[in-house]
Amino acid sequence: MHTTLTPPESSKYMRLNLGPSHPATHGTLRVFVELEGEIIRDMKLEIGYLHRCFEKMAETHTWNQVIPFTDRLNYVSAMMNNVGYVMAVEKLLGVEPTKRCQRVRVILCELSRIIDHLVCIGANAVDLGALTCFWYFFRERENVYDLFEALCGARLTTSATRVGGMYKEVPEGWFDWVRRVVNNIPRTLDDVDALLTNNRIWIDRTKGVGVISKENALEYGFTGPCLRATGIPYDIRKAMPYYDYDKFAFNVITQSEGDTYARYLVRMGEMRESLKIIHQALDDMPEGSVNIDDWAVVLPPKDQVYNSIEGLMAHFKLIMHGIRPPSGEVYACSEAANGELGFFISSDNQGRPYRVRVRPPCFAIYQAFPEMCIGQTVSDAVATLGSLNIVAGELDR
Amino acid sequence: MQETDIKLLANILPNLPENIQSEILSVEEFRGETTLSIRKESIRRVVEFLKNDPSFRFDVMMDLFAMDYMKHVTPQTERFAVVYYLVSLLQTRRLRLKVFLSEEDPSVDSIHDLYKAANWFEREAFDLYGIKFNGHPNLTRILCHSDFEGHPLRKDYPSDKYQRLKNAMPSEGL
Numbered sequence: 115m116h117t118t119l120t121p122p123e124s125s126k127y128m129r130l131n132l133g134p135s136h137p138a139t140h141g142t143l144r145v146f147v148e149l150e151g152e153i154i155r156d157m158k159l160e161i162g163y164l165h166r167c168f169e170k171m172a173e174t175h176t177w178n179q180v181i182p183f184t185d186r187l188n189y190v191s192a193m194m195n196n197v198g199y200v201m202a203v204e205k206l207l208g209v210e211p212t213k214r215c216q217r218v219r220v221i222l223c224e225l226s227r228i229i230d231h232l233v234c235i236g237a238n239a240v241d242l243g244a245l246t247c248f249w250y251f252f253r254e255r256e257n258v259y260d261l262f263e264a265l266c267g268a269r270l271t272t273s274a275t276r277v278g279g280m281y282k283e284v285p286e287g288w289f290d291w292v293r294r295v296v297n298n299i300p301r302t303l304d305d306v307d308a309l310l311t312n313n314r315i316w317i318d319r320t321k322g323v324g325v326i327s328k329e330n331a332l333e334y335g336f337t338g339p340c341l342r343a344t345g346i347p348y349d350i351r352k353a354m355p356y357y358d359y360d361k362f363a364f365n366v367i368t369q370s371e372g373d374t375y376a377r378y379l380v381r382m383g384e385m386r387e388s389l390k391i392i393h394q395a396l397d398d399m400p401e402g403s404v405n406i407d408d409w410a411v412v413l414p415p416k417d418q419v420y421n422s423i424e425g426l427m428a429h430f431k432l433i434m435h436g437i438r439p440p441s442g443e444v445y446a447c448s449e450a451a452n453g454e455l456g457f458f459i460s461s462d463n464q465g466r467p468y469r470v471r472v473r474p475p476c477f478a479i480y481q482a483f484p485e486m487c488i489g490q491t492v493s494d495a496v497a498t499l500g501s502l503n504i505v506a507g508e509l510d511r
Numbered sequence: 512m513q514e515t516d517i518k519l520l521a522n523i524l525p526n527l528p529e530n531i532q533s534e535i536l537s538v539e540e541f542r543g544e545t546t547l548s549i550r551k552e553s554i555r556r557v558v559e560f561l562k563n564d565p566s567f568r569f570d571v572m573m574d575l576f577a578m579d580y581m582k583h584v585t586p587q588t589e590r591f592a593v594v595y596y597l598v599s600l601l602q603t604r605r606l607r608l609k610v611f612l613s614e615e616d617p618s619v620d621s622i623h624d625l626y627k628a629a630n631w632f633e634r635e636a637f638d639l640y641g642i643k644f645n646g647h648p649n650l651t652r653i654l655c656h657s658d659f660e661g662h663p664l665r666k667d668y669p670s671d672k673y674q675r676l677k678n679a680m681p682s683e684g685l
Contacts, residue, residue, distance in 0.1 A: 162654040167670075169639075170663055174670050205542055332570050332600070335628035346600065353603045441585060442541045445574075445596065445607070456574060458594070462584040473574040473596070481631045510654055 127155055130492070134163045138241050138496040141506030143480075145495075152491045157484035164510040172470035176436030177203055177277055180470060185271035187472060188508040190233050191226035193262070194450045196275040199470075201356065202446035202457035203277045206439045209411060215279050215404040216357040217395045221292060222274065223448070224388040224395075225262075228299065229255045230451030230503070231339075231381040238378070238500030239310065242319050247306045254302050257295045264288060277437055278412040279405030289396055296392050303385060310378070320374040324486045324498025327372060335478035338453025339380045340502060344372035350449040362391045374501040411437055436465035445473075452476055452503055474508040512537060520547075524567075524606075531560055546607040554595075554610050555620045561597060561606070562625055569597035569606060572622075575632035577640035581666040590614040593642055595622075618643035639664035 127148040134144040142163035148156040168187065172180045184195040197219050204211060211219070232255050236248040259269040265288060266274040266281050274281050310316045326336070328344045341348055349366045351359040367383035369376035405412045409428035418425030441463045447456040453475030460469040479502050487495040512520070516538040520527065523538070523545050534553040539546040549557050561569045574596035580587040589611035597606045610619055621644035623630045633644040634653040641662035644650055652659060658677050661668055 162652075162656070165654040167663065170668075170670050208542070330627070333627040335571055335573060335626070337571075337573075348600050353600075443544075443546070444542050445544060445605075447573075454573065456596075458574070458576070458596075460578065464584070468583060469578060471574075471576050477631060477635075478628050481628065 126150060132492075134160070139499065140237055141504065141509075143499075143504060143506060143509075145483075147492065147495070149492070152493075154487050154490060154492065154495060157487055157495075159480065159483060161480070161506075162510050164506040166511065168472065168511040169470055172467055174466065176465050177439070177467060178436065180467065181275065182271065182273045185273055186507050187474065187511060188230070188450065188452065188455075188476075188505045189270060190505055191230040191451045192270060192272045193222040193226040193274060194230075194448065194455065196272060197223055198446065198448045198450065198455045199457050200275045200277050201448060202444055202459045203437070203439065205446045206442060206444045206459055206461055207277070207411060207437070208440075209278055209406055209408065211279060212402055212404060212406055213358075213400045214402050215406075217399050218280060218284060218404060219275065220357050220359070220362075220395045221392050222262075222265075224392045225258050225292075225296075227388050227451045228385050229258050231385050234451075234500070234503040235306070235310075235378060235381055238374075238497070239316075241496050241500045242316070244310070244313075244316065247309055250302050250305055250309075254295075254299050257298065261288070261292060261295055264291070276405075276412060278408065279403075283404055289399060292392065293396060296389055299389060300386070303382065307382065311382070317375065319493075319497055320378060320501070321371075323374045323490065323494045324501060325371070325373045326482060326486050330482065330485070331372065334482040336453065336482070337475050337478070338449070338451070339377055339384060340479050341453065342366065342368045343376035343380045345370035350447055350454060354447070356448060359391075362394045364388075364390050374497050377501040438463060438465060447473070450475060452505070452508070453479065472508075472511055474511065476502075476504050476509045480504050480509055526566060528560075531557055544605070544607060546609055548609045548611065551610050551612065551619060554593075554608065555622055555625070557608065558595065558597070558622050559625055567599065568601060569599045569604075571598040571600060572596070572626035572628045572632075573598045573605075575622075575629055575636065577636040577642050577664075579640060579664065579666045587611065591617045591640065591642060593619055593636060612642065617641060618645055620645050621647040623647055638662070641665065 127150055130147050130149055132145040133139045134142040144160040146158040147154050168183050171183055181196055181199060184199045185192040187195045232251040236251040239247045262272055263269050264285055266272050326344060328346060331341050331344045345368055347366045347368045352366055364387040367380050367387060369379050413432055414425040414428045419429045439461045441461055443460045445456055445458045447454050455475060456473030458471040459467055462468045486498055512535055519538045519540055534550045534557055536548040536550060561567050576594055578592040578594060581590050591612040593610045595608040612619060621633055623633060631653060633647055634650060636642045637650050638652040638654050639662055656676060
């Protein structure tokens with residue numbers, strides 16, 4: 115923090131401070147700009163306002179206690195962080211979740227991707243003066259949050275996964291409910307499509323704004339929709355499939371312009387692809403348990419804890435000492451709403467992680483923000499920032 | 512490198528030239544992931560080769576971070592390490608490079624000009640671990656406040672330590 119702009123050689127530039135608490139930043143981001151008229155000539159970023167020492171805290175908690183912290187990374191799609199983290203721990207343990215658990219996680223991830231994109235596009239449109247789409251989208255978002263609430267009791271900070279499974283078995287009738295919610299979403303997408311995609315004002319405000327080239331995007335380590343908007347069809351769900359993503363039929367949406375409009379189109383397309391995945395996962399839902407059958411990893415069922423000494427001991431050991439993964443270092447990545455969400459985990463065979471490192475997709479993307487904005491107006495910078503979907507919780511950790 | 516490491520390397524990264532192979536100290540394979548331990552002096556050269564050579568083309572630097580092995584159960588060669596995570600999108604290949612740094616001199620050459628992404632990641636490693644990246648254009652704190660003392664993710668920094676901010680609001684620059 116505490117960034118200073120280099121002293122200007124002449125005083126022809128006006129210096130302006132945006133944030134850290136500004137309606138257009140949707141989070142605690144601070145931006146300094148040097149303006150010539152309305153044109154941005156230089157830009158410096160200051161981050162760290164939401165730094166909550168996630169990585170340090172993770173080292174002092176047991177493996178399962180880290181999960182609630184991961185909710186607070188990208189709080190718009192907390193489920194994906196939950197899944198990404200437990201995926202890394204499971205890789206370290208060398209266990210594979212049950213098929214049912216994998217399908218449920220896929221459904222949760224895709225629902226999260228949809229609500230994340232809804233918020234991103236909705237907020238981006240609000241920044242440019244279109245409030246209607248925001249309300250249309252938030253109706254659907256509320257419906258999805260109702261689903262999450264029924265599943266785990268929380269809407270925003272879900273903590274729904276556990277190492278080796280889920281917090282709970284899926285409630286009865288939940289899958290039908292998912293189908294009802296999901297069946298409603300295309301209508302809203304069509305409405306917003308009709309409102310924005312061919313809208314003269316929207317196109318004028320977003321086309322050619324905040325452009326980044328293919329080469330530059332790779333240099334900066336872009337992933338996710340922002341990379342695919344430059345024409346690179348890279349999606350971890352296709353490139354390194356996890357949870358049977360290779361068995362689902364869906365397309366990787368790409369655009370070639372790399373501007374704000376392209377990112378909007380990619381996100382709109384991705385939501386429809388996510389719906390396809392959810393339907394396929396629902397159709398192919400195996401029966402059985404969501405938890406693996408290993409009491410060294412998941413808590414035994416309550417009747418076993420109360421009525422058998424083995425169950426009681428396993429419960430006690432897990433609560434007091436936690437899971438004890440073998441020594442080693444693993445990196446597990448999943449395709450989160452913003453791009454590659456990676457968890458690097460180092461273990462030295464203790465009940466607590468030796469080191470947890472998050473690779474937040476925003477961190478790499480936000481770094482390129484000045485380069486995308488210099489030479490454009492402040493209002494274009496606002497449009498660009500909205501389309502990058504920078505979530506401060508993930509950026510600062 | 513040991514005999515087994517050379518064999519492992521030939522499997523994972525075939526056709527690695529001799530002058531790059533000689534910079535690799537050890538090869539580790541765990542859960543399908545490869546970690547190469549690189550000589551500290553030559554990390555820039557190795558990264559540059561892996562990025563630009565047409566048969567490797569590690570075009571994305573996905574992650575860069577530091578580690579502190581001070582309290583690790585199994586003793587490591589040095590206290591600190593910087594970890595580079597390179598990805599080749601075309602070949603969907605991933606590689607982890609590791610450079611061990613001593614407690615007395617935790618410094619390594621910066622790769623900010625090889626990958627633009629490295630700039631902030633190196634600043635973060637400096638901020639949280641105090642690793643110095645030689646040649647970095649703006650090696651300042653990024654997540655913690657500029658008045659912060661010490662490097663919070665080091666293992667000898669207590670997790671419950673409290674610091675009072677002396678100068679909460681910087682006035683320069685605005």
